[in-house]
Amino acid sequence: MSCDGAGCVVIDTQTMQRVGGQIGSNPAGIFQDHNGQRYYVKSLESPMHARNELIAARLYQLAGAPTLTYHNSVDPYQIVTEWLTLDKKHIAHFNASECKQAQQWFGVHAWTANWDAAGFDGDNQGVVDGKVITLDVGGALAFRAHGDPKGKAFGIQVEELSVLRSDRNNPHALKLFSNMTEEDIEEAISVVTRIPGEQIRQVILNSGGSQKLVDKMIARQAYMRDWLG
Template sequence: MNKDCPVIDTAQMQRVGGQIGSNPAGIYQDNRGRRYYVKMLESAAHVRNEFIAAKLYQLAGAPTLSYLPTSHPCQIATEWVQLDKRYIAHFTESERKQAQRWFGVHAWTANWDAAGFSGDNQGVVDGRVVTLDLGGALAFRAQGDPKGKAFDICVNELDRLRSKEGNPQAFKLFADMSADQIRLAIDMVVAIPNAQIQQAIIDNGGSPKLAEKMNARKADMEIRKSLL
């Protein structure tokens, strides 16, 4: 969360653009001309879930949009950016390699929507590949349904995100990664100290149980790395 920015209150802003993606949302502009993309989620729990996911991505060094606080408990906002590219299909080979670097973070956070339904959840901003939406990470699916027991301590996403069945866009992006590339992607996660993971989760309203789960998922990834 960018603490240098004011709390986003869409009631005091002008709506200048519509929804992008599966959640009700809009582009809003404040009286200084700054623009934000604001989504309306099902509950404050969904908002907290996405904020925590963003913090975990940032711990690993994975580029995300800049998240901001909102006055409405069910809204989540990011600074509006002009994308150079929005679809994975338009990426150069170098940009695909950038995106693949963060495969381990997507798997760790159970971000089943890492690639997006039409390959539109990875974009390029000023030459850097950025994950554009984290609503499908951790406890909830991209459209808000809880994952339940499917989000556990086993990081099956290391296989799931490279399987064509049910996730063709992720398959196109990640399936050709070599064992060495996957090991390096896993290293981005296992290098994060457990204490930092716990602090990021607790400081953003998450539970000790979630912190324990994410550390256990990190440990599971380290074991799987040794088997590659």
């Protein structure tokens, strides 16, 4: 994977000590380098899956949505994030202000088709120093959280604008987003529609993505702009 210009740190877990085990659904571990910095390292099904998640994370960051700090890895199957000690790690523990803060990024979740935005157990949103962050974007773009391809379900129509607020099979997303007002939704969508198309193109191509994905994400942005009327 290419660097994104934000300072290229390439992680080699072979030079580190494994100090902890898997937390989520993917094979993973906590690794520590010689400076004491810890990283959470997931091993995914293919380099394509890893690239997909890294692109999603960089699109989140482009939109201003807080995420973990991602790094490139010498192993193309790996996703590496800096280890972070959370104050809260489940939306069930969020207060009203934190829920409102999480809702600000609803448009980003919808744009990137992150069906797993809230998490299967409500554990994909966390709080650090009063800031709500998305902890895992593995369910965004082309793949489901467990790695299955979305296929035609990831198209140019952003059905997630409705589905994330209404699907009873996604109860934690329903809990987090269903009570958003029309004004809340419009502002969350505007977070995405304000992004210049050229920046979207650069982020995707610089992260190893395709022009086809660029076209799709710009089309999804246009759909959201039209949704606002």
